[in-house]
Amino acid sequence: ASTGASAPKSIRDCNLTMIPKSTDNPYFAAVHTGMADAQRELGGDLSFVGPAAGDVTGQIQRIQSGRQRGSCVIGLSAVDSTAVAPALNAARDHGAKIMAWDGDVATGSRGIFVNMARTDAIGRAQFDILANAMHRTGQFGIVSSQATAEVTNKWIAAMHAELARPENKGMTLVKTSYGDDDAKKSYDAAVALIRAYPDLRGIMAPTPIALEAGVKAATDLGVADRIVVTGLGNPSADAQLLRNGQVPAYVLWSPRELGYLAYYAAAAYISGEITGRQGESFSAGHLGRRTVGADGEIVLGDPITFTKDNVDDYTRDFQTTD
Amino acid sequence: MHSPEVLPPPAPPAARRRRSPFAQRELSLAGVLLGLLVVFSVLVPRFAGLDTLRQVLADMAIVVIVAAGQALVLFTRNIDVSVGSTVGLTAYAAAAVIAAHPGLPLVVPIAVALLLGLVLGAINGALVATLKVPSIMVTLGTLYVFRGADSALAGSQQITAQNMPPSYTALASWSVAGIPGMFVYAAVIVVAAHLVVRHTLTGRALLATGSGPDSAERMGIKAGKLVFGAYAVTGLLCGIAGVLWGARYGTVDSSAANGYELVVLAAVVIGGVSITGGAGSIPGVVLGAAVLTVIGIGLALLDVSPFWLQAIQGLVIIVAITLDLVLRRRLAARGRAA
Amino acid sequence: MTAPLVTLTGIAKRFGGVTALCGLSMELYPGEVHALLGENGAGKSTLVNILAGVHRPDAGTIALGGSEVTIPHPRAARALGISVVHQHPVLFPDLTVAENIIFTQPAPRRRTRLLDWPAVERNARTALDRLGAHLDPRTPVNQLSSADQQLLEIAKALLGETRLLILDEPTAALSAREVDRLMDIVRRLKADGVAVLFVGHRLNEVFELADRVTVSRDGTTVISGPANEFTPESAVRHMVGRAVENVFPKAEVELGEVKLEVRGLTRRDAYHDVSLQVRRGEILGLAGLVGAGRTEIARGLFGLDPADSGEILVDGRPVAIRSPRDAMARRIAYVPEDRHTEGVALDHSIRFNLPLAALDGMRRFGLLSARREAELAAGAIDRLRIRTSGPDQQVAALSGGNQQKVVLGKWLATDPEILILDDPTKGIDVGAKAEVHQLVSEQAAKGLAIILISNELEELLAVADRVVTFYRGRQGPEFARRPFDAEQVLGAMTGQVAHALA
Amino acid sequence: MTDSTTPSRNLRLPAWLGPWELMLAALVVLAFVLASVTNPYFATADNFAITAIGALGLCLMVVPMAWLMVAGEIDLSVASIFGLSAAIFGLTLRAGLPAWFAIILGVLAGAVAGLVNGLLVVDIGLPSLIVTIGTLGLYRGCAYILLGNEGISDLPHALTSFAQDTVPGTLVPYGFLVFLVLAVVAAVLLHRGAIGRKVLAIGSSAEVARFSGLAVRRIKRGLFLFSGTVAGVAGIAYSGYISTVRATNGTGLELVVIGIVLIGGVSMYGGRGSFAGVLLALVLVTILTSWMTLDDAETAVQYMVTGLLMVGAVVIPALAARIRAARGRRTGGRS
Ligand SMILES: Nc1ncnc2c1ncn2[C@@H]1O[C@H](COP(=O)(O)OP(=O)(O)OP(=O)(O)O)[C@@H](O)[C@H]1O
Ligand SMILES: Nc1ncnc2c1ncn2[C@@H]1O[C@H](COP(=O)(O)OP(=O)(O)OP(=O)(O)O)[C@@H](O)[C@H]1O
Numbered sequence A: 001a002s003t004g005a006s007a008p009k010s011i012r013d014c015n016l017t018m019i020p021k022s023t024d025n026p027y028f029a030a031v032h033t034g035m036a037d038a039q040r041e042l043g044g045d046l047s048f049v050g051p052a053a054g055d056v057t058g059q060i061q062r063i064q065s066g067r068q069r070g071s072c073v074i075g076l077s078a079v080d081s082t083a084v085a086p087a088l089n090a091a092r093d094h095g096a097k098i099m100a101w102d103g104d105v106a107t108g109s110r111g112i113f114v115n116m117a118r119t120d121a122i123g124r125a126q127f128d129i130l131a132n133a134m135h136r137t138g139q140f141g142i143v144s145s146q147a148t149a150e151v152t153n154k155w156i157a158a159m160h161a162e163l164a165r166p167e168n169k170g171m172t173l174v175k176t177s178y179g180d181d182d183a184k185k186s187y188d189a190a191v192a193l194i195r196a197y198p199d200l201r202g203i204m205a206p207t208p209i210a211l212e213a214g215v216k217a218a219t220d221l222g223v224a225d226r227i228v229v230t231g232l233g234n235p236s237a238d239a240q241l242l243r244n245g246q247v248p249a250y251v252l253w254s255p256r257e258l259g260y261l262a263y264y265a266a267a268a269y270i271s272g273e274i275t276g277r278q279g280e281s282f283s284a285g286h287l288g289r290r291t292v293g294a295d296g297e298i299v300l301g302d303p304i305t306f307t308k309d310n311v312d313d314y315t316r317d318f319q320t321t322d
Numbered sequence B: 001m002h003s004p005e006v007l008p009p010p011a012p013p014a015a016r017r018r019r020s021p022f023a024q025r026e027l028s029l030a031g032v033l034l035g036l037l038v039v040f041s042v043l044v045p046r047f048a049g050l051d052t053l054r055q056v057l058a059d060m061a062i063v064v065i066v067a068a069g070q071a072l073v074l075f076t077r078n079i080d081v082s083v084g085s086t087v088g089l090t091a092y093a094a095a096a097v098i099a100a101h102p103g104l105p106l107v108v109p110i111a112v113a114l115l116l117g118l119v120l121g122a123i124n125g126a127l128v129a130t131l132k133v134p135s136i137m138v139t140l141g142t143l144y145v146f147r148g149a150d151s152a153l154a155g156s157q158q159i160t161a162q163n164m165p166p167s168y169t170a171l172a173s174w175s176v177a178g179i180p181g182m183f184v185y186a187a188v189i190v191v192a193a194h195l196v197v198r199h200t201l202t203g204r205a206l207l208a209t210g211s212g213p214d215s216a217e218r219m220g221i222k223a224g225k226l227v228f229g230a231y232a233v234t235g236l237l238c239g240i241a242g243v244l245w246g247a248r249y250g251t252v253d254s255s256a257a258n259g260y261e262l263v264v265l266a267a268v269v270i271g272g273v274s275i276t277g278g279a280g281s282i283p284g285v286v287l288g289a290a291v292l293t294v295i296g297i298g299l300a301l302l303d304v305s306p307f308w309l310q311a312i313q314g315l316v317i318i319v320a321i322t323l324d325l326v327l328r329r330r331l332a333a334r335g336r337a338a
Numbered sequence C: 001m002t003a004p005l006v007t008l009t010g011i012a013k014r015f016g017g018v019t020a021l022c023g024l025s026m027e028l029y030p031g032e033v034h035a036l037l038g039e040n041g042a043g044k045s046t047l048v049n050i051l052a053g054v055h056r057p058d059a060g061t062i063a064l065g066g067s068e069v070t071i072p073h074p075r076a077a078r079a080l081g082i083s084v085v086h087q088h089p090v091l092f093p094d095l096t097v098a099e100n101i102i103f104t105q106p107a108p109r110r111r112t113r114l115l116d117w118p119a120v121e122r123n124a125r126t127a128l129d130r131l132g133a134h135l136d137p138r139t140p141v142n143q144l145s146s147a148d149q150q151l152l153e154i155a156k157a158l159l160g161e162t163r164l165l166i167l168d169e170p171t172a173a174l175s176a177r178e179v180d181r182l183m184d185i186v187r188r189l190k191a192d193g194v195a196v197l198f199v200g201h202r203l204n205e206v207f208e209l210a211d212r213v214t215v216s217r218d219g220t221t222v223i224s225g226p227a228n229e230f231t232p233e234s235a236v237r238h239m240v241g242r243a244v245e246n247v248f249p250k251a252e253v254e255l256g257e258v259k260l261e262v263r264g265l266t267r268r269d270a271y272h273d274v275s276l277q278v279r280r281g282e283i284l285g286l287a288g289l290v291g292a293g294r295t296e297i298a299r300g301l302f303g304l305d306p307a308d309s310g311e312i313l314v315d316g317r318p319v320a321i322r323s324p325r326d327a328m329a330r331r332i333a334y335v336p337e338d339r340h341t342e343g344v345a346l347d348h349s350i351r352f353n354l355p356l357a358a359l360d361g362m363r364r365f366g367l368l369s370a371r372r373e374a375e376l377a378a379g380a381i382d383r384l385r386i387r388t389s390g391p392d393q394q395v396a397a398l399s400g401g402n403q404q405k406v407v408l409g410k411w412l413a414t415d416p417e418i419l420i421l422d423d424p425t426k427g428i429d430v431g432a433k434a435e436v437h438q439l440v441s442e443q444a445a446k447g448l449a450i451i452l453i454s455n456e457l458e459e460l461l462a463v464a465d466r467v468v469t470f471y472r473g474r475q476g477p478e479f480a481r482r483p484f485d486a487e488q489v490l491g492a493m494t495g496q497v498a499h500a501l502a
Numbered sequence D: 001m002t003d004s005t006t007p008s009r010n011l012r013l014p015a016w017l018g019p020w021e022l023m024l025a026a027l028v029v030l031a032f033v034l035a036s037v038t039n040p041y042f043a044t045a046d047n048f049a050i051t052a053i054g055a056l057g058l059c060l061m062v063v064p065m066a067w068l069m070v071a072g073e074i075d076l077s078v079a080s081i082f083g084l085s086a087a088i089f090g091l092t093l094r095a096g097l098p099a100w101f102a103i104i105l106g107v108l109a110g111a112v113a114g115l116v117n118g119l120l121v122v123d124i125g126l127p128s129l130i131v132t133i134g135t136l137g138l139y140r141g142c143a144y145i146l147l148g149n150e151g152i153s154d155l156p157h158a159l160t161s162f163a164q165d166t167v168p169g170t171l172v173p174y175g176f177l178v179f180l181v182l183a184v185v186a187a188v189l190l191h192r193g194a195i196g197r198k199v200l201a202i203g204s205s206a207e208v209a210r211f212s213g214l215a216v217r218r219i220k221r222g223l224f225l226f227s228g229t230v231a232g233v234a235g236i237a238y239s240g241y242i243s244t245v246r247a248t249n250g251t252g253l254e255l256v257v258i259g260i261v262l263i264g265g266v267s268m269y270g271g272r273g274s275f276a277g278v279l280l281a282l283v284l285v286t287i288l289t290s291w292m293t294l295d296d297a298e299t300a301v302q303y304m305v306t307g308l309l310m311v312g313a314v315v316i317p318a319l320a321a322r323i324r325a326a327r328g329r330r331t332g333g334r335s
């Protein structure tokens, strides 16, 4: 029984429930900053709530409370794309509009998805840094986050695709291990990787905690000059890694702009300006006009490769609100 | 009516002589450890070597330090399941202090962590010892309270090795003559704890309290003070572990050491400390931690799929404690026969 | 007579709603053994605990050597020269024998202040040797028999300077030989001018040793005077407040056919080649020193530790008993030796405990009928004369004798035909003891075959129809005709007499 | 000595409704009233339905855990069995086998996992705490071996609607009915059934129970089996609730389950505990969670409230007893 799911409203009369994977995380705090920026421009009542550490049940509970208080939009970065679907569907049936940002949910359970960059582009950008630093030869290993982290797994899949290309045949992926975004587990995984493969030349860390752990492990074991560590980094915490030269470069995008874009997209979605059909466009404040792509996907841009030369230009993109 | 003339000669004492069960426990655990080392050396050629030894010694340090405290608490027939949260909170506090003021002398963050740990331990101790309430409830409660405090304090902040001065991370990474500094800390703490537990009246009183609380009361043993002390010391040791956690793993956020209590509990219980109090030893705890660490390192070096790791680790824990039990029964039987 | 060493005046002590002592007064003289008698729950142990510094009196004064003292904690008591053997050994089961003694006296330490273990162990050995208990100081206490634990408890009390030695039922777990040794030591201490306070339920021991007797009832002194002014009968009358006609009632029962027979029962390291018969209506006594293997045999018959070889026949048919359930299917019941750890769930009520062994018989659709449970409780309280405030009273709050009646009631609820009783009167007062004997006698009269194990020879000889002796796991001579010759039975129990002179 | 019988009180509360249960009941009422007053969305039928259904997995697992802990044992592996059963259920479905068969297989897997715990504890003689720390890893690891990093989300409609929907015309979720039946049966059997008496006796003293001829080992094995089976059912129900089977389903739930049983007044050492207390604790924790979620409370606050509740639940009665005792002494014991 959809009660006015399509009734256009103004964001000024609306409550928006935005659910990150985890609140105790500088990345999502920067996303929050971006949403708050947009909120100042557009108005609306923003509830940025989520579990401290990523868990499905915590997200489901917040989806439900968003629905109960009658939020016009429930948007989230899903910990698990399918597990949140039933709760989202129920919320949609109660009249809320559903959107995803950062981490997508099962298509059919949301209208639009605000993506930071094309998934394969993010995987490729990380791989390129490593491949260049390793001169496209030698062994490397991956220390990932949770084994079930879907976005990360898609990036890794993109890396596998790159690896299959002829120019990269000198590189071999020896092992993929998982540090669960936990400092200790990631460190232990990196140490095990380094010790198990004496010829290891690189560590791919598609999550900031693993990146830090990989650098630390390589340094502690005295192999920092032999092993390249790169992947996904967070300039707000990891700028020093670039300045020290411990990491040649790493990939990210602007979480603040992602939040900003997601909020503008939410406003357009609420007002009915966009519905998720390909080709629709809307104004996204200082980001200019944006167009909805296939599958309701709205892309922020290309991933940014941060180096010691450009990292200081982006400090405002990682500012956090508490 | 009992005339001494008809009494038989006293029974030969040898009939009831038995080896101390502690020695048996340590012996059988050492056997299990040795077995693990041999198996891994055969399976993974790179396993056998000084590097592995160093890694084991460094890796088990934090577990051992916390486990030594946990053992003291278990000796008194209590338990502290809040250790993971205490380590996490102290780790964050120390890292936050040094990250905010990198110029400060190292003693400041260390003192902050130790003091905070001591206070948290003392809170547990005061509640358990003075109010005589079930320690599992109190510390399961403080597990959440301390973790909540950690989350409130840290929020979305994440302190990484780059925010810490090198001297701080060096606390965990120094080594001398190939001996890791982590091992040195643990060794000092373990030796001190062992001396206290095994060779002082206080240490024996700790075990006595757990072995027979009513008897302890009648003997005039100040059980309350001992229990309080055990918790306070555990908190302090968690503070030390917190500093080392941040220094070693380099990233501290509100979830640091989340769930660590189960790791510590496993080490302590494998090490032969009874959860119903009164029995166990510090060397046993060290061996328990060593067994767990060797399993972890050996499996990581073994080229198994990460999806198999957890299952094998669980299985090896079960096999290890079963083997230990079987060995102990054997030793006991032999002791009786001899 | 010299001045009293200890003068107690108007001592009172309450535990919550229970008054344990109210205005008890007594005097203890140096060089004298003073017996304190009273029923279970009369407050004897409470008094002992007050002198030991475990409890503090609510009212009253304690004077030691003429000056008033307070004894705030057990260490203060030891510093005053008060040594105590508690009723329930104050031991740490996981610690070794040697470790158990280090809390009693300043333990020997090295210059480093660490414990001097060789010296500690030497001390322990010396203290134990004095009692003739040759225990290895490194043995954990939980591996000791209860007799050895009692000996260790006594050894601890005899360490150091003692002016007042308190023995609270020290002999409950001891065999004749060890009791004799203890008596010798007490006499020696007495000669040295030590005051001894002796609490006990075995009146023959008490009168053998005591110079003075105090009888207490309901927390106050009923009478006190020189021992020769009392007879066991008069003491009992003061304790119970009425005359106890017969502590060992013996009904003449017509014996039926053989109910239980055992042939060549053997269990390694426990007992060897045991053969017995018990008839309906018969009480068969098993005599032996502590450690003779009687409990092991009982456990074998009840399926707790099944025998390795041999045959058990019930009603002439061989049966396999591998578990208590097998035994219960043959209508065997076993009242165990240690009622606290084996007999009753102490922290639960009488109503909870009574049906435990008969649950399968009284459930309907898996549910217990509250009515039947209430009937069972009321019936048992009435028939077994359990003294309690009601069926919901916690068993822990009952006196020892009444706890034992609950155990008995639990087994009688299963409607048994063979009843094995292992030391059923251990630590219970004369009044209750007489009642337990009465109950056992009644059951025999109903045609039950009863096996009675007891460490109190007097009891065994008075109650049993037939006595079989055991010595170190081997069956000795059997005594079939009443009255039994105590010397002969004792000789057989101690391996000195090889054949029954019957 | 015998005439010290206290006058029988007119009002006798049943054994399962002691001071602890009354305190919990008072807290439940207090929390409910405060939540209703402060949050307009709390006291709505919609919210009750959502909350009840969301807590279903937890609710189910609390039941056997309460029994197991009354018997003096513990099962830390329940959340892993929860995950493993779901994994086996999901794989069977993916293999194209019928849903009923997949459900049976999944529940059976839970039963086997529970039985393995029981065999290790009872027949080998290992302490349950450490055994189940081991199987916590083992069973979760098996789920990872089976599923790796994949998720299965094409679950049969019957299951998802059973786990997500309410009985038509009412707001009572189907799944919740199952729990109610289980809880009522478990409560009645614990306090009025022969098996409940046996389990209480075993927890109070396994030795006394053995000497009373109770089948201590068989009952303990049975309880572990029960625990595994219910965890399996809960795991499958939960996967229906989130329409997804993943190796991570239910991670970390064991501490919540144990926490609730402890708040319910069951002793960690066994022999004591009432089912009413456990249910009240379950209701209390669920109310608080729902309230805090609706109030957008941060996780930090949720942790603190949960923790303070547990500490307070033991500390406040202890303090009150002290104060009463002190006052009793001052008035000379007259009251
Ligand atoms: N710590 C305690 N708390 C509550 N009540 C107690 C406590 N200790 C003793 N009592 C009660 O005080 C009374 C006296 O007990 P006490 O142990 O002194 O008796 P007793 O004379 O030693 O008996 P017995 O011959 O069985 O050893 C009993 O009713 C007992 O239940
Ligand atoms: N030589 C021994 N070494 C170790 N333990 C022993 C020895 N002898 C006896 N025990 C233990 O002492 C306890 C009592 O011994 P047992 O049951 O054989 O004798 P009993 O005749 O029943 O003694 P009691 O008179 O105490 O009932 C048993 O638990 C037994 O295992």
Ligand SMILES: [Mg+2]
Binding pocket: C044, C045, C046, C087, C168
């Ligand atoms: Mg007494």
Ligand SMILES: [Mg+2]
Binding pocket: C294, C295, C296, C337, C422
């Ligand atoms: Mg015996």
